[in-house]
Amino acid sequence: MTFDVDPDFLTDEFLAAPLRLTVDLQALADNWRDMARRSGSARTAAVVKADAYGLGIEDAGATLYRAGARDFFVAVPSEGATLRGYAPEARIFVLSGLWPGVEHLFFEHDLVPVIASEEQLAFWMSVVAERGDHPCALHVDTGFNRLGLLIDDALALADDVSRPASFSPVLVLSHLACGDDPTSPMNAQQLQAFRQVAEAFEGIESSLAASAGTFLGPDFHFDLTRPGIAVYGGEAVHGVANPMRPVVKAEARILQVREARAGETVSYGATHVLTRDSRLAIASVGYADGYLRNLSGAGVPLRGTGIAGAYGFIAGHLVPIVGRVTMDLTIFDVTDLPANAVSAGDYVELFGANLPVDEVARSAGTIGYEMLTGLGLRYERHYIDSID
Incomplete structure (x- = not known):
């Protein structure tokens, strides 16, 4: 599932939005039919x-x-x-x-x-x-x-x-x-x-x-x-592969790609110290959008999961969060991406087909339910129509 969408059906507001949510209604219907069969x-x-x-x-x-x-x-x-x-x-x-x-x-x-x-x-x-x-x-x-x-x-x-x-x-x-x-x-x-x-x-x-x-x-x-969470593509049972189709993809626009030197710090509290010269992508998403502070790459002692922090997905690569997630902005380390692979105006996937929502949730010590129900009001939404 790649959430491919005919660009002719996308609004100007969606194409330019700081935050985007793509909802595959066909996958939603298919998941409900799957649960009906299992019932x-x-x-x-x-x-x-x-x-x-x-x-x-x-x-x-x-x-x-x-x-x-x-x-x-x-x-x-x-x-x-x-x-x-x-x-x-x-x-x-x-x-x-x-x-x-x-x-x-x-x-x-x-x-x-x-x-x-x-x-x-x-x-x-x-x-x-x-x-x-x-x-x-x-x-x-x-x-x-x-x-x-x-x-x-x-x-x-x-x-x-x-x-x-x-x-x-x-x-x-x-x-x-x-x-x-x-x-x-x-x-x-x-x-x-x-x-x-x-x-x-x-x-x-x-x-x-x-x-x-x-x-x-x-x-x-x-x-x-x-059925509830399974219909929306989330994990219903611990410890087994999730058989449901992903239904939603969340993306954030990259506002800036900046160079930073080894030894410099990133985000509030200066909790992340760069160990190499780095390229950082600043994305327009934060905890006001339900992108939890516990997803931060550093400086969140309450998480206690033993996981270093969450990742985004861009240009075919996983990219880690560095420093703390803030109210409106999150910083991703894109140093390992090929040169010119990411620019201001591109979008980073927060969760979706390439990053299951439950995996992202585990990075915050929570569950997919909270990630989905906590989505903020700033996402511009696009619905892929279902086929009866």
Whole structure:
């Protein structure tokens, strides 16, 4: 995958932008179809929270809907309201549930709240008693200790014959804590606990697996899988080759190429001392753009990963960051590139087909999720249309 784009379809703004983001919607659709195939007999949803993992909920949502997704998960009601215009016939689940003051959004945009606590359950009961029947989902905590009803409370609810007819759950779900580690015994523990809940809510669909859980196999699939990071090309499982297609390429314009002498220092704190005469490329990207300070080549003691720092990719070569990443600028060492291989105005790839986002993230001691969802507002975006 090279993210080749017909230049006739590129805007002047994209061609001149300090920061560029190319999103391959065809790869996005293909990744969702891949996860649907891996889900076997289960239906496959699409998770588009956090602005579709930073890539744009409008374009990503419309693409995934055209690809066949009819169940979507967002984090908050406003995301669901935006998505509704791009997924008109889909079920849209809101993972954070609801609270007083936002209930109207669920009725106006036909959203499904995921009830995640006793307080939310009591409030939703009062809402449907007043407004009438509306679907909801139930989140049950099977060991994560984040959101979700306690198992005993969920089982009591399942057996409660006095619950009102207007209370109409259409899905019961839980979430794996260690799905990205296939060897973790907690996966089996949570699976056993969730089976008990799913059986108690007989006749109601159930869902346990996000991206990582989908890779764990059919026992974890139930009625509906909920892939997120894998659809966007990221790693879902530790320690195995990532089978997904890259979806996004981030690039920064080089503002200047400068000569510096051995013994001179680079960037804030003078933490990097040059050991040779060097050529340095100054790129228009920094931590204000989600290009984390922990990617720095020197002077960031909190990283603690044992990795020297991140690289960019330009003119067919990996080029290391030198010195600290700053708010708007990052410095790459291009000394080893052929003479005249890089000039002001060229672009350095920050992550993409040549630099997987998860590899870059590991250089900062973090994960690809954070790199994608932390993308700043200054990227000029170009979407390569998908083919249905």
